[in-house]
Amino acid sequence: MAEPEIEKLRSVDDHLNLVLDTVQLLAPMELPITDVNGLTLAADVVAAMPLPPFDNSSVDGYAVRLADLDGAGPDSPAELRVVGDIAAGSVYEGILEPGTCARIMTGAMVPHGAEAIVPLEWTDGGTESVRITRVPERDEHIRVLGSDVATGEVVLKAGARLGPRQIGLLAAIGQVHAPVHPHPRVVVLSTGSELVEPGAPLGPGQINDGNGPALTAAVNALGATGIRVGIIGDEPQGVLDAIEDQLIRADMVVTTGGVSVGAYDVVKEVLSTLGTVQFTKVAMQPGMPQGFGTVGEDRIPIFTLPGNPVSAYVSFELYIRPAIEKMMGRETGPRRTVTATCFGAFSSPNGKRQFARGVYDAVGHSVRPVGGHGSHLVGDLALANALIVVPEHVTEVVDGDDVEVIVLDGGGR
Numbered sequence: 001m002a003e004p005e006i007e008k009l010r011s012v013d014d015h016l017n018l019v020l021d022t023v024q025l026l027a028p029m030e031l032p033i034t035d036v037n038g039l040t041l042a043a044d045v046v047a048a049m050p051l052p053p054f055d056n057s058s059v060d061g062y063a064v065r066l067a068d069l070d071g072a073g074p075d076s077p078a079e080l081r082v083v084g085d086i087a088a089g090s091v092y093e094g095i096l097e098p099g100t101c102a103r104i105m106t107g108a109m110v111p112h113g114a115e116a117i118v119p120l121e122w123t124d125g126g127t128e129s130v131r132i133t134r135v136p137e138r139d140e141h142i143r144v145l146g147s148d149v150a151t152g153e154v155v156l157k158a159g160a161r162l163g164p165r166q167i168g169l170l171a172a173i174g175q176v177h178a179p180v181h182p183h184p185r186v187v188v189l190s191t192g193s194e195l196v197e198p199g200a201p202l203g204p205g206q207i208n209d210g211n212g213p214a215l216t217a218a219v220n221a222l223g224a225t226g227i228r229v230g231i232i233g234d235e236p237q238g239v240l241d242a243i244e245d246q247l248i249r250a251d252m253v254v255t256t257g258g259v260s261v262g263a264y265d266v267v268k269e270v271l272s273t274l275g276t277v278q279f280t281k282v283a284m285q286p287g288m289p290q291g292f293g294t295v296g297e298d299r300i301p302i303f304t305l306p307g308n309p310v311s312a313y314v315s316f317e318l319y320i321r322p323a324i325e326k327m328m329g330r331e332t333g334p335r336r337t338v339t340a341t342c343f344g345a346f347s348s349p350n351g352k353r354q355f356a357r358g359v360y361d362a363v364g365h366s367v368r369p370v371g372g373h374g375s376h377l378v379g380d381l382a383l384a385n386a387l388i389v390v391p392e393h394v395t396e397v398v399d400g401d402d403v404e405v406i407v408l409d410g411g412g413r
Ligand SMILES: Nc1nc2c(c(=O)[nH]1)N[C@H]1C(S)=C(S)[C@@H](COP(=O)(O)OP(=O)(O)OC[C@H]3O[C@@H](n4cnc5c(N)ncnc54)[C@H](O)[C@@H]3O)O[C@H]1N2
Pocket: 190, 191, 192, 194, 195, 207, 208, 209, 210, 211, 212, 256, 257, 258, 259, 260, 261, 262, 265, 287, 288, 289, 305, 306, 307, 308, 309, 311, 375
């Protein structure tokens, strides 16, 4: 008997390429530095002031002139008159005269005439006069003006990812705003008349909307802004209106459900009329039915994901995550994998790339499959921390095989 013909499906790589060719880097804007965590800098930042902004002490001690300490040592301390007390934030007026010193605190401005700071530990701690038993080098314990950052220096380059350390630097140089590619606003809509808001009573045949909360969390975990609109039914005009209403505030729209071949697959029906959204079968499992294109005058990218929760989540990791990374100006591309030894056996469909759920052990470089193939298995999905990638031509994974694994949750892109 002849082999059944395998339906021609779009490859995972071709689908990702289409997505990445379509989505665009978001236009730069100036945002307050309190709102730029995780964002990408859109232009070089030049320091408008030096750091440190003035010579200051790195220790609690005494500001001294070196000539006064000639020959000082443990058995022959130098004795100096203490003429001032300089706290951080205060200034010593005048010049330090020969034979005198000033008590100085960490971060306080070094007085004119001082050439080094003697740490408290090298002295008897005197307040009227002080005995010093060790001589510092010139400039020792002085943090010199501009020695960290010079005025006019490029301190952060366009393309840098802003995190706590970079935001601290921006604040230190007095920058209130930063030019960044902003957070993509990703609107998440769940279609299906069987869906109920979690917590509300379930009628016969109804289920809780799991996809909306899951995908919104996935968007937020990337540093973009997830906007969960909630459940929209199965009525074509209602679905169309809901999508159009959201375009004003969306940089991307994500829907789940209604894209296979059923009589109520409304997303497919509605968006087919708008023209630019293609509905395809991608050679992957789960996540075969995929819709992608743009909607509205601003050509907002839209992903119409399959309703099955595992399919929707895996689709997010494979396509939406790289798309959001591109919009944010981050490095992007296919998900990276690591090689691991698979403890467990399972089958895989011929001609489709399978993304089996697994528990990855980074120390042992191994992975254990969890759950079965079913795209509804959210209990097992929640236990997983990795996707085991089984190539299209492989139909069996046997115990001890080396497999490629996408590490989820902070495993990098
Ligand atoms: N005759 C065929 N039937 C199906 C095919 C096919 O090729 N021929 N493909 C199957 C595959 S694969 C998938 S994946 C699903 C995709 O279906 P839809 O995207 O049309 O999604 P729905 O039918 O609306 O729902 C599927 C499934 O998921 C549940 N669901 C939907 N939304 C949610 C949500 N927000 N939270 C939790 N669960 C949700 C829904 O109740 C269904 O059980 O089609 C197969 N069928």
